Amino acid sequence: MFHPKGPGFGELIHQGLQSVERGYDLLAPKFDYTPFRTPEDVLTASFALAGGPRSVDRALDVCCGTGAALRHLRPLCRQDVVGVDVSQGMLDEARRHVEHAPGEARVELVRGDALALPWHEAFDLVTSFGAFGHILERDEPRLVEGIHRALRPGGRFLFVTADRPSPWRPGYWMARAFNAAMHVRNALWRPPFVMYYLTFLLPRARSLLEARGFHVAVHRDTLPERYARAGLCVVVATRA
Structure with missing residues (x-):
């Protein structure tokens, strides 16, 4: 999805439905080929x-x-x-x-x-x-x-x-949308996956x-x- 050696969209969805520990265990071999690093x-x-x-x-x-x-x-x-x-x-x-x-x-x-x-x-x-x-x-x-x-x-x-962050920046609303999706995911699915933007x-x-x-x-x-x-x-x- 981000790099030829990185995870595909399906892999990210599968990882996002795991616990934080299990999700990152699965992502680890390809993590450095994502924008999350x-x-x-x-x-x-x-x-x-x-x-x-x-x-x-x-x-x-x-x-x-x-x-x-x-x-x-x-x-x-x-x-x-x-x-x-x-x-x-x-x-x-x-x-x-x-x-x-x-x-x-x-x-x-x-x-x-x-x-x-x-x-x-x-x-x-x-x-x-x-x-x-x-x-x-x-x-x-x-x-x-x-x-x-x-x-x-x-x-x-x-x-x-x-x-x-300024609400006039496109990235602000992308981060807010991602956070909203994670709140919905965690309300509907267990175990929770804690990953939010615009924190600390x-x-x-x-x-x-x-x-x-x-x-x-x-x-x-x-x-x-x-x-x-x-x-x-x-x-x-x-x-x-």
Whole structure:
């Protein structure tokens, strides 16, 4: 549908009728050939704010998927890079992709829930890319709390989000239509598949992070121009 090596329309429908875990297990081998993967130029620009090679001890990528961000994190770390994801299929792909990535830090992949992170003051840097749509709004405070707990004092949470989108942009209504379809799907079909757009946008993200004691810095001119024009920005939230 998106690429000769990517999933077809029928495959996407079948995956969308599964649970989140099973759906991504099925999608994992072809995920990188879909538009759902965070573009490489977005990752490169975002990680330019994270520091130079071997500048942090330990880093965690939440909802790591097939390991796109882990490949950027490994050269930054002196000790460990950890990826956590609910889908074992995605973790299997991440292991294959990160195995020969540059850097010497040890890579650990953990199957787990982003809302139940088990670490306490273990990381200097936490990242997450393209995964906030899997977190319901009512659960976002739990996500922020878990990331705060996982970071050491002075540690940073780095992610990409958008300002409140303009209803004059065509993409806004496409996202709203997709969200409406997902609400109908989840009302009629079990298990639910949590995937929504326009979530954890900057105003709410800033509010939740500052309420938990983070200092929030918003970088609007870091990403390539086409993403900046769409309202995307890089956020670096530092734990006090």
